[in-house]
Amino acid sequence: MRRPLTMHPPFSPNDGSPSEPQPLSAGGVPVVADVDVVVIGGGPGGFAAALRARREGCSVLMVEKFDMPGGVHTSGLQGAANPGVGGIHTELMERFHREGCIYEANEKNLPDWAGNPLSHYDYYLPPGSPFKRTSFNPDGAGNVMVRMLEEAGVQALYGASFVDVEMVQDGTERRITHAIIETVSGRQAIRGRVFVEGSGTAEVVARAGAPFVRGGGRQPQTLTDGQSRPIPGGLLWIMGGIDFARTVAYQRREDDPALGKLIDRARAAGDIPPQLYRPRMADKGVYGDHYIGHPTVDMSPIHGPGSFILWQNVPYEWALHMDDDAADASRAKKELRRLIDAEARFLVKYVPGFENAFISHVGRYVGVRDGRHPIGEYVFSIDDAREQRRFPDAVTRPMTKTFFWDAYAKYSFEVPYRCFLPREVNNLLLTGASLSFTFETIFMVMRNFPWCTQTGEIAGLAAARSIRQGITPKQLAWTEPLF
Ligand SMILES: Cc1cc2nc3c(=O)[nH]c(=O)nc-3n(C[C@H](O)[C@H](O)[C@H](O)COP(=O)(O)OP(=O)(O)OC[C@H]3O[C@@H](n4cnc5c(N)ncnc54)[C@H](O)[C@@H]3O)c2cc1C
Structure with missing residues (x-):
């Protein structure tokens, strides 16, 4: 029997009917809802899990810290509109198109972009070659995602932070009974049967006391000094009012393709703080060029003409664990804003084409690239890809991906359902960046x-199937790929 969504005060309508006494959890926290599936975090993983579980007939409550779903891709401004892979992801991209949220830059409306060293994604293309860079407007897309959840009947709580769990022993494992959240109403409990980890940083796994590996696993050889350095996270920001044709004219006229001459001049004048435009580190290809240095302006078109998204990554040397260390998290927020401010001032003052440019958005949060990696019933490793392993509980048909960790080798592999099942907790499903993968495979x-959207959909379906069968997600036999 599936449970209807039960909302207790303060979420019940204030219609004058006599109010029921508010139930309390075992820990004494007011229980405000009782549902089949509780999804923590509304990023691509959590969003798709909530939508799929609801469409399968479950009552679903999704808890999201910010004001919209989409995670790094909306609140974090990422906005890259990767093509569809079927299921909810394709539906989402089609909906963004239909609702006018998609912008496409190409060689006609943005000539001289392909092969330009300032391009985050397209710098390696032959100069002047055709290209297509499709992005969505993060806030517009977030609004669409809010509506999609409403249309499906998912109860979404925005501005609500998950902070803890209550659990009971269930056989040899433990089971989550309640998610504890903080809202403007104070601390509240949500009771559920199945819980979905959609925080992007395995926060539910950590609060449940289930095992994980901290971010900052194996490090480049040149930097092994015993300190754990995660792959740097980043704060994304958008500048409007850029006349890129003027910038290109300057690059050509002064033979200054990466703006190095302007950067040197600004540095000599004391206008560039040391961490801005720092050199890339050795071991190129270990984490990819983008994340371990930032020697020049790094941007990509978004929103429409004259608007570009820029990256401000945490300097790798700072070794910040923003997902589990409050001081690190606070330092990243403060310092990256300082660097964004300095970069914007440099661009406006020194770079032709930026004279009228302005900061239009800064991401709501610093995205974590290498947070906790939960240990699941199966930990997918790079050897599974190299050996092209097949699994009886594969969630997708074989996928072929490029592993630039392995000199850009292409492997065709499957992912087992067991990667969605954290050890020691029997009613939690993992999604997105919090799957049970080693960091080489998950990050790269x-x-x-x-x-991430696919994994959410798989988790949402697994939650619904296990509820329908009256078993836990761990007892569920996954026998056919979904995608
Ligand atoms: C800086 C950066 C750039 C990236 N660039 C790209 C790219 O170009 N292309 C690409 O495909 N991928 C990119 N990625 C990777 C991709 O964005 C992530 O892997 C993906 O978004 C992970 O999805 P998720 O659903 O697991 O988590 P997230 O997208 O991180 O979403 C997690 C959600 O959970 C919410 N949340 C977290 N904790 C709580 C809590 N305690 N209570 C309530 N809500 C909570 C957050 O607010 C957020 O909405 C990038 C990642 C980062 C960090």
Whole structure:
């Protein structure tokens, strides 16, 4: 029997009917809702899990810290519209198109972009070659996602932070009974049968006391000094009012393709703080060029003409664990804003084409690239990809991906359902960046938007199937790929 959504005060309508006494959890926290599936975090993983579980007939409550779903891709401004892979991801991209949220830059409306060293994604293309860079407007897309959840009947709580769990022993494992959240009404409990980890940083796993590996696993050889350095996270920001044709004219006229001459001049004048435009580190290809240095302006078109998104990554040397260390998290927020401010001032003062540019958005949060990696019933490793292993509980048909960790080798592999099942907790399903993968596989290959949405959909379906069968997600036999 599936449970209807039960909302207790303060979420019940204030219609003058006599109010029921508010139930309390075992820990004494007011229980405000009782549902089949509780999803923590509304990023691509949590969003798709909530939608799929609801469409399968479950009552679903999704808790999201910010004001919209989409995670790194909306609140974090990422906005890259990766093509569809079927299921909810394709539906989402089609809906963004239909609702006018998609912007496409190409060689006609943005000539001289392909092959330009300032391009985050397209710098490696032959100069002047055709290209297509499709992005969505993060706030517009977030609004669409809010509506999609409403249309499906998902109860979404925005501005609500998950902070803890209550659990009971269930056989040899433990079971989550309640998610504890903080809202403007104070601390509240949500009772559920199945819980979905959609925080992007395995926060539910950590609060449930289930095992995980901290971010900052194996490090580049040149930097092994015993300190754990996660792959740097980043704060994304958008500048409007850029006349890129003027910038290109300057690059050509002064033979200054990466703006190095302007950067040197600004540095000599004391206008560039040391961490801005720092050199890339050795071991190119270990984490990819983008994340371990930032020697020049790094941007990509978004929203429409004259508007570009820029990256401000945490300097790798700072070794910040923003997902589990409050001081690190606060330092990243403060310092990255300082660097964004300095970069904007440099661009406006020194770079032709930026004279009238302005900061239009800064991401709501610093995205974590290498947070906790939960240990699941199966930990997917790079050897599973190299050996192209097949699994009886594969969630998708074989996928072929490029592993630039392995000199850009392409492997065709499957992912087992067991990667969605954290050890020691029997009613929690993992999604997105919090799957049970080693960090080489999750970071380098398996954390993109389409895959995170797919994993959410798989988790949502698994939650619904296990509830329908009256078993836990761990007892569920997964026998056919979904995608
Ligand atoms: C800086 C950066 C750039 C990236 N660039 C790209 C790219 O170009 N292309 C690409 O495909 N992928 C990119 N990625 C990777 C991709 O964005 C992530 O892997 C993906 O978004 C993970 O999805 P998720 O649903 O697991 O988590 P997230 O997208 O991180 O979403 C998690 C959600 O949970 C919410 N949340 C977290 N904690 C709580 C809590 N305690 N209570 C309530 N809500 C909570 C957050 O507010 C957020 O909405 C990038 C990642 C980062 C960090």
